[in-house]
Amino acid sequence: MALNAVYYDPAMDSPKLCQDIFAILESQFLFGAPKPSYPAVSTVGKVRILSIDDGAEDLAMASLLCLESSLRRLSGDASASLSHFFDLVVGSGSGALLASLLFANNLSAEKASLLLSETPIEKSKTRTRFGRLFKKESKVFHKIFGEATLKDAVKPLLITCYDLNTGAPFVFSRADAVEADGFDFKIRDVCEATMCRRKGSKEVKSVDGETRIRVLDAGVSTNPTAVGITHVMHNKQEFPFVNGLDDVFVLSIGGSEACRSDAASVAGASQADMVDQSAAMAFGETRKSNYIRIQGNGMNTGSTAEDILSEANIESVLFQGKKLTKETNTQRLEWAAEVLFKEQQRRQQSKIPTVFIKPVVTPPRTSSSSAMTLTTLTGSSESPRY
Numbered sequence: 001m002a003l004n005a006v007y008y009d010p011a012m013d014s015p016k017l018c019q020d021i022f023a024i025l026e027s028q029f030l031f032g033a034p035k036p037s038y039p040a041v042s043t044v045g046k047v048r049i050l051s052i053d054d055g056a057e058d059l060a061m062a063s064l065l066c067l068e069s070s071l072r073r074l075s076g077d078a079s080a081s082l083s084h085f086f087d088l089v090v091g092s093g094s095g096a097l098l099a100s101l102l103f104a105n106n107l108s109a110e111k112a113s114l115l116l117s118e119t120p121i122e123k124s125k126t127r128t129r130f131g132r133l134f135k136k137e138s139k140v141f142h143k144i145f146g147e148a149t150l151k152d153a154v155k156p157l158l159i160t161c162y163d164l165n166t167g168a169p170f171v172f173s174r175a176d177a178v179e180a181d182g183f184d185f186k187i188r189d190v191c192e193a194t195m196c197r198r199k200g201s202k203e204v205k206s207v208d209g210e211t212r213i214r215v216l217d218a219g220v221s222t223n224p225t226a227v228g229i230t231h232v233m234h235n236k237q238e239f240p241f242v243n244g245l246d247d248v249f250v251l252s253i254g255g256s257e258a259c260r261s262d263a264a265s266v267a268g269a270s271q272a273d274m275v276d277q278s279a280a281m282a283f284g285e286t287r288k289s290n291y292i293r294i295q296g297n298g299m300n301t302g303s304t305a306e307d308i309l310s311e312a313n314i315e316s317v318l319f320q321g322k323k324l325t326k327e328t329n330t331q332r333l334e335w336a337a338e339v340l341f342k343e344q345q346r347r348q349q350s351k352i353p354t355v356f357i358k359p360v361v362t363p364p365r366t367s368s369s370s371a372m373t374l375t376t377l378t379g380s381s382e383s384p385r386y
Helices: 015-029 057-075 094-103 109-117 137-145 187-195 225-234 263-290 305-309 329-349
Strands: 047-052 088-092 157-163 168-173 201-205 212-216 248-253 291-294 312-317 321-328
Touching: 047 094, 047 225, 057 094, 057 109, 057 248, 057 305, 057 329, 088 094, 088 225, 094 109, 094 157, 094 187, 137 187, 157 187, 157 225, 168 225, 187 201, 187 212, 225 248, 225 263, 248 263, 248 329, 263 291, 263 312, 291 312, 291 329, 305 329, 312 329, 321 329
Parallel strands: 047 088, 047 248, 088 157, 248 291
Antiparallel strands: 157 168, 157 212, 201 212, 312 321
């Protein structure tokens, strides 16, 4: 009778069951303690992360303009900018330049686009604007960012790269920059290093000259979404109420997914897709509400950024690869704008702050906030609330 009681139920063979099994295994064997059987209910809203890929420049700019337009319409504020509606931005390569313009220069997407359109560039057969070489890169980035450093960013700013000195990934972080000059770098140097399309590498020195990072040419860390999530999860000083991914909202902007032929581009696209799939698995059942990925579906080679926004959005499905959704990328961005606006409204009415931005302090303290900062680095009030 006991054997007859065991039967196969097709309804049980589902992504939800796979997710539950995976969560149990992860809890037992990776962290050593079982998780609660029910998710904790957040009473202080969601931390909002913006992630911009390397190589996503044209699509990213078009997406940011579309998102900002929707936010201005919803808020009724014609001067609203994206830095008002996100708590953290992370960028890689060309995405680092956009992230810095938004959070370091505190520009709106509209003004950032105008600035870039007026930036002198050399003629090139490369179709994307950022794929072209800047004329006299140092002078261009000096004009854009001046003497600003990471600690001058209005909100948490993360820029990913690969350090040849240590042979490991490195993250330039505002959270670390406000702790010590050994963690602070001039933004113009960081962006020039991650954006230059020359062969080889470029050395970036901290403001006190004690830390030197030899940055490899952009393209090593294509999709920085996981870096942003990890930073928020481990930075309890600035994000004290984040207990899990239920408390996080992520908008990740990727590339066009056009046909690629060179090995470096294929490797970069594969890395971006792996991070996307991992993020979707980590969010599990909340991936449709807490995680949005904007990128081309690869079906229309040679499409412009505006064409890609009108394409059907693609999403990673738990353990099943990707699928086309019924919504376009533009519709997903409009939905994201509604989520961001509602969160902004909730915060204005709440007495409990969601985020505590680290102030610039003197004397510097030893950094403990960034989970990604290398231990090989040397050096070593009330925070703004949102």
